[in-house]
Amino acid sequence: MNNPRLEYLREKVKQLPKEPGVYIMRDKSGKIIYIGKAKALRNRVSSYFRSVEKHLEKVYKMVENVYDFETIVTDSEFEALVLECSLIKQYTPKYNILLKDDKGYSYIKITPPPYSRIQAVLQKQENDGCTYLGPYMSSYVVKQTVDEANKVFMLPTCNRKFPQEFRKGRPCLNFHIKQCVGLCRGRIGEAEYAARLEEALDFIRGGSARALERLEEQMMRASENLDFEKAAQYRDRIQAIQRITDRQKVVSSKAADADIVAFTQSDSATAAAVLLFRNHRLVDKKDFVFYESGDLPAFRREFLLSFYREDIPRVIEVDGDFEDRELTEAYFSQKMGHKITITVPQRGEQAKLVEMARNNASQRLSHEVSRTGRELSALDELARLLGLGAPPSYIEAYDISNIGADTIVGGMVVFEGGRPQKKYYRKFKMKTQLTPDDYASMREMLFRRFARYEQEKDTGEGFGRLPDLILLDGGKGHVAAIQPLLEEMGMNVPVFGMVKDDRHRTRAIAKDGGEIA
Known part of the structure; x- marks a missing residue:
C-alpha cells in the first residue's frame, strides 16, 4: 500500500482507549474522508491499519488516503451511533455511503x-x-x-x-x-x-x-x-x-406501514431497493446503485442510517441481518418518539415481499451494468477516433458565453465514465478579459482552473484532479490558443475542439492544425 504514514498511524492507534466512541479519518489536506463508530475505539481503528492488503477495495482506497485520524470518546455505544450519524450528515465524507437528501419525501x-x-x-x-x-x-x-x-x-x-x-x-x-x-x-x-x-x-x-x-x-x-x-x-x-x-394493486395483509429493503451485488456494484407500504398498499418504490461491493451486512447498516433521516416507518424489513441492528432500532425509535422495529423475514408473505424488493434491486443493477457497458464502448470509440492511448475516464468540457456587452461567463462541465458529474460543474466570470474575445476568455478560464489544481491536487477530486481529456466549444483556433498555456503550466492533457454546424450540433472534432471528421 502506498501510504507513507501507515507506521505512524499504527503507533497512534496504540494510544487509543478501549471505550466506545467515534473516529474521524482525514486526508493530507485535512479533509474528513470517513467517519465511523466503535464499541471499542482501539480495536476498531487498529483493524484498518492491520493486514491492509486483505481489505475490500473501498476500505483499501480509504486507508491509502488516510493522513491522520482523531477520536471522540462517548459514554455509550448508543451515543456513539447518534454522534456518528450527526457528523456524517454534517461533513458528508467521501467514503461513507451518502444519499442525496435535498428533496426528501x-x-x-x-x-x-x-x-x-x-x-x-x-x-x-x-x-x-x-x-x-x-x-x-x-x-x-x-x-x-x-x-x-x-x-x-x-x-x-x-x-x-x-x-x-x-x-x-x-x-x-x-x-x-x-x-x-x-x-x-x-x-x-x-x-x-x-x-x-x-x-x-x-x-x-x-x-x-x-x-x-x-x-x-x-x-x-x-x-x-x-x-x-x-x-x-x-x-x-x-x-x-x-x-x-x-x-x-400490490396489497399486503401484514405490511400496514412498513418499508421493505433488499440488496443485490455484482463484483463491482451494489443495488438497493426500498418498497414503501402504507395502509397495506405499495405506494412507492426507490432504488439506488453504488459502485462498490463486498461486506453486505456493513453495507446494510450504512445504507439504513443514511436513508432514514425522517419519516421512519414503524417497521423496516430487510433481506439480511447486520451488526448493531438492535442499536439502530433504538436510535430510530428515539428519533421518532415511538417504537421502530427492524426485522429479517424468513418465511411467509413478508419473505415474499423481501424477494420482490430483491428482484427490483437486481433489475436496477442489470440495467446499470448494461448502461455502463454502452458508455464504456462509446469511450473506447472516442479514444480510437482521437488517437488516445486509453479511453478518457474523466473529461472536462469548456464553453464561453458573452452575456450582454460587459459580462463574459465561462462554463465547465465534467463527465466521469461517460456520465455527467454535476457536482463538479463550475461557472467562471471573467475577471481580466472584459471584452468579447473567445480565445482570451478561454485562456483565462483554463488558467484559473489549473491554478486551482496546484492548490488542491492533494485532494484528488474536483479541481484537484487532472482530466484525461479536455474538449473546447470551438475549432482549431481555440485549441491552438489553449495548448501553449497548458504546456507552460506543465499540464500534459490532450485538448480537442468541438466544431459546430449552423444548428449548433457538433460537426467535427478539431485538433491543433486540422479537423477529425
Whole structure:
C-alpha cells in the first residue's frame, strides 16, 4: 500500500482507549474522508491499519488516503451511533455511503374544509390542520397524480380563497377550457364540492376506473378529430394514472406501514431497493446503485442510517441481518418518539415481499451494468477516433458565453465514465478579459482552473484532479490558443475542439492544425 504514514498511524492507534466512541479519518489536506463508530475505539481503528492488503477495495482506497485520524470518546455505544450519524450528515465524507437528501419525501396535502384543495408538497407541516397522504419518494409521481386528480375532477388550483372570494372577479382560463368546475362563480354547494373532492381522493388512494374511462373517451374523440397531439397528451395522462394504480394493486395483509429493503451485488456494484407500504398498499418504490461491493451486512447498516433521516416507518424489513441492528432500532425509535422495529423475514408473505424488493434491486443493477457497458464502448470509440492511448475516464468540457456587452461567463462541465458529474460543474466570470474575445476568455478560464489544481491536487477530486481529456466549444483556433498555456503550466492533457454546424450540433472534432471528421 502506498501510504507513507501507515507506521505512524499504527503507533497512534496504540494510544487509543478501549471505550466506545467515534473516529474521524482525514486526508493530507485535512479533509474528513470517513467517519465511523466503535464499541471499542482501539480495536476498531487498529483493524484498518492491520493486514491492509486483505481489505475490500473501498476500505483499501480509504486507508491509502488516510493522513491522520482523531477520536471522540462517548459514554455509550448508543451515543456513539447518534454522534456518528450527526457528523456524517454534517461533513458528508467521501467514503461513507451518502444519499442525496435535498428533496426528501413528497406528500399529497389536503387543506382544511370547506372547499379543500389537493396539493403536492415537499414537506409535511405539523399542526397546520391539513391532512397528508404519503410519504412518497418520487416528487414527479406525486405532482403528476395531483395534477391529474385536479384536472379529471375539475378542482380549483388558483390562489383564491373560498367561500370568501365567491363571485369576485371573472373565472380563470381553467374554467373556460373545462379543467375547473368554476367554484369562484359561487354556484357549487359545499356538499356537491365535498363529493367531488372525495371522488378525487378515492382516485388518488386506489385508482378510478371512471376517471380512466373518461380520459380514454377523450383520447378517442381527439383521435377521431385528427388532433393527434391532444390524443397523445391524453394517452400520457392515462399511462401516468395507470402507473399509480398498478403500483397500488400490490396489497399486503401484514405490511400496514412498513418499508421493505433488499440488496443485490455484482463484483463491482451494489443495488438497493426500498418498497414503501402504507395502509397495506405499495405506494412507492426507490432504488439506488453504488459502485462498490463486498461486506453486505456493513453495507446494510450504512445504507439504513443514511436513508432514514425522517419519516421512519414503524417497521423496516430487510433481506439480511447486520451488526448493531438492535442499536439502530433504538436510535430510530428515539428519533421518532415511538417504537421502530427492524426485522429479517424468513418465511411467509413478508419473505415474499423481501424477494420482490430483491428482484427490483437486481433489475436496477442489470440495467446499470448494461448502461455502463454502452458508455464504456462509446469511450473506447472516442479514444480510437482521437488517437488516445486509453479511453478518457474523466473529461472536462469548456464553453464561453458573452452575456450582454460587459459580462463574459465561462462554463465547465465534467463527465466521469461517460456520465455527467454535476457536482463538479463550475461557472467562471471573467475577471481580466472584459471584452468579447473567445480565445482570451478561454485562456483565462483554463488558467484559473489549473491554478486551482496546484492548490488542491492533494485532494484528488474536483479541481484537484487532472482530466484525461479536455474538449473546447470551438475549432482549431481555440485549441491552438489553449495548448501553449497548458504546456507552460506543465499540464500534459490532450485538448480537442468541438466544431459546430449552423444548428449548433457538433460537426467535427478539431485538433491543433486540422479537423477529425
